[in-house]
Every structure is written in C-alpha cells, then in structure tokens.
Amino acid sequence: MLKIIGISRSTYYYQKNYRVEEKKVSEGRPAPGYSIKEDGQKVSDEQIKEYLLEEIAGDGFNYGYRKLSKLLRRKYNLIINKKKVYRLCKELDILRPQRQKKISYPRKLARNRTIKSSNKLWEIDIKYGYIIGEDRFFFVLSIIDVYDRSIVEYYMGLSCTAKDLKQTLLRALFKRRQINELEKPVIRTDNGPQFISHTFEEFCKKYTLEHERIPPKTPNMNAHIESFHRIFEDDCLSRWQYETYAQAYESVAEFMVYYNERRMHSSILDLSPNEFYKKQQCENMKIKEVRV
Numbered sequence: 001m002l003k004i005i006g007i008s009r010s011t012y013y014y015q016k017n018y019r020v021e022e023k024k025v026s027e028g029r030p031a032p033g034y035s036i037k038e039d040g041q042k043v044s045d046e047q048i049k050e051y052l053l054e055e056i057a058g059d060g061f062n063y064g065y066r067k068l069s070k071l072l073r074r075k076y077n078l079i080i081n082k083k084k085v086y087r088l089c090k091e092l093d094i095l096r097p098q099r100q101k102k103i104s105y106p107r108k109l110a111r112n113r114t115i116k117s118s119n120k121l122w123e124i125d126i127k128y129g130y131i132i133g134e135d136r137f138f139f140v141l142s143i144i145d146v147y148d149r150s151i152v153e154y155y156m157g158l159s160c161t162a163k164d165l166k167q168t169l170l171r172a173l174f175k176r177r178q179i180n181e182l183e184k185p186v187i188r189t190d191n192g193p194q195f196i197s198h199t200f201e202e203f204c205k206k207y208t209l210e211h212e213r214i215p216p217k218t219p220n221m222n223a224h225i226e227s228f229h230r231i232f233e234d235d236c237l238s239r240w241q242y243e244t245y246a247q248a249y250e251s252v253a254e255f256m257v258y259y260n261e262r263r264m265h266s267s268i269l270d271l272s273p274n275e276f277y278k279k280q281q282c283e284n285m286k287i288k289e290v291r292v
Contacts, residue, residue, distance in 0.1 A: 038077045044137040053191050057216040065089045110212040115290040118148045122185045123225040133243030143172050146224045150273035162199035187211045
C-alpha cells in the first residue's frame with residue numbers, strides 16, 4: 001500500500017508512532033508584586049513606583065530605566081533587575097520618550113498655610129501592610145484633617161487605584177457635608193501614581209477641589225498624615241502577623257474606630273479626634289493654630 005501511494009515506510013511509522021505535539025506557548029510565572037531588599041525585607045511594586053516617581057521628579061529627571069535600576073539598588077538596597085524597572089516605568093508611562101510629553105494640567109505645589117478650623121486642609125497618603133499567610137500586600141488610603149486630627153475616611157484593599165481614591169474622597173466630602181460648600185477643603189498629597197493621575201485631576205476639577213502636591217523628598221510638608229502612619233504602624237500593623245486578608249481588615253477597622261473615638265491627642269486638649277470635632281461645632285475650643 002505504501003509503495004502504491006508513494007510514501008516511504010520510515011516516514012509512515014515516524015508519523016504514526018512519534019507524532020509531535022504542537023508546542024504550547026509558555027506564559028511564564030506571574031509577577032510576584034514585590035522585590036526584596038538586601039536584608040530580606042519585601043517592598044511592594046507600588047512602593048517602588050513611588051520611589052521611581054520621586055527620583056525622576058528630583059535628581060534623576062534625565063535618567064533612563066537602566067540608570068534608575070542602579071539608583072534603586074544603591075539608594076534603597078533593592079535586589080531588582082533592569083527588566084522589572086523597565087516594566088514598572090512602562091506602567092507609569094515615564095520611559096524617556098513618553099516623559100517628554102507635556103502634562104495637560106499644571107502641577108500646583110503645596111504652599112505654607114495657617115489652619116484655624118476644621119475642613120480647611122486634608123492630607124492624603126497610602127500605607128502598605130503585609131499578609132504573611134497569603135504572601136501579599138494590602139493598601140490603606142487615609143484622609144486626615146490636619147486641624148482636628150480625625151481620619152475623615154479611609155479605604156483598604158488589595159489594590160489602590162485612582163478610582164478608589166476618588167470614591168474615598170467623595171465619601172469624605174459627604175461625611176463632613178462639604179460637597180455643596182463653595183470653599184471646600186484643600187487636598188494635599190505627595191506625588192504617588194494615584195495622585196498625579198488624570199482620573200483624580202478630573203475629579204478635583206469636577207468638584208472644584210484645590211489639589212496641591214508636596215515637592216519630592218519633603219515629607220515634613222505632609223507631617224500630619226506621616227505622623228498618623230507612624231501611630232498606625234506601631235499600634236496596629238507591627239503588633240500582629242496576619243494570616244488572611246480578613247484578619248487584616250478586621251484589625252485595621254478596629255484600629256480606625258479606636259483612633260477616632262478613644263485615642264487622646266495632646267494637640268487637641270487631650271480629647272479624641274471625633275470628640276474634639278463635635279465640641280468645636282458648639283463651643284469655642286481654643287488650640288494652637290496649625291502651621292503647615
């Protein structure tokens with residue numbers, strides 16, 4: 001039969017017994033979502049993105065991804081290769097060709113202010129926590145009123161996008177009944193990717209919010225939210241080793257209630273933030289003016 005149809009025996013039996021399966025394209029292992037420092041400490045990709053944005057806004061404004069890789073290794077002791085830095089830069093749209101594009105809205109730098117009442121200046125920032133049992137990070141975005149020290153609103157999740165930021169801020173405006181006020185609180189942030197996004201900028205324009213950003217490497221201009229994060233770290237995050245996200249969520253929720261309702265602050269007459277905020281609505285509560 002093979003002779004009749006003109007096929008050699010070796011070809012026939014090779015195809016019959018050793019049929020080669022189609023190669024499947026490997027998608028590779030998923031990105032872990034963090035890098036490791038030389039001392040073994042894990043640093044989330046979101047934190048590394050903040051490092052990159054701070055560096056290109058400062059001395060590294062003219063660096064490409066290769067030099068940024070070396071800068072991360074030298075300055076932050078990160079064990080990271082240039083391929084990952086390239087990917088993160090691409091996600092942030094800060095690769096050199098893209099970085100030449102002009103931003104369509106002006107950047108407004110934070111200026112010195114004297115705050116004498118609530119709802120005049122809110123500081124916003126993000127804190128990262130770690131879940132040991134699930135080997136992943138979670139994010140806590142907090143909005144603090146610099147005068148009464150209240151955490152007006154917060155968000156917690158396994159990711160934190162500009163959409164989450166604007167929804168959290170909108171809840172805060174409704175909570176303090178500021179949504180229809182002509183003079184709304186000034187919003188002060190650092191230069192994180194959520195805060196410089198077009199989504200958040202358009203939200204601020206829609207609700208006539210004044211958004212100002214602190215210069216790179218000046219955390220003292222965001223001192224109140226940084227101080228809160230230190231309390232948050234000492235009194236909550238560093239006290240427990242979370243096995244699940246549910247445990248972390250419950251712990252953070254309990255801490256926020258404790259901080260707002262029961263924790264005393266010497267700067268607001270040894271009252272809790274919510275107690276001071278309610279009393280100043282009907283009494284003349286004199287405290288030292290806040291200079292930022």
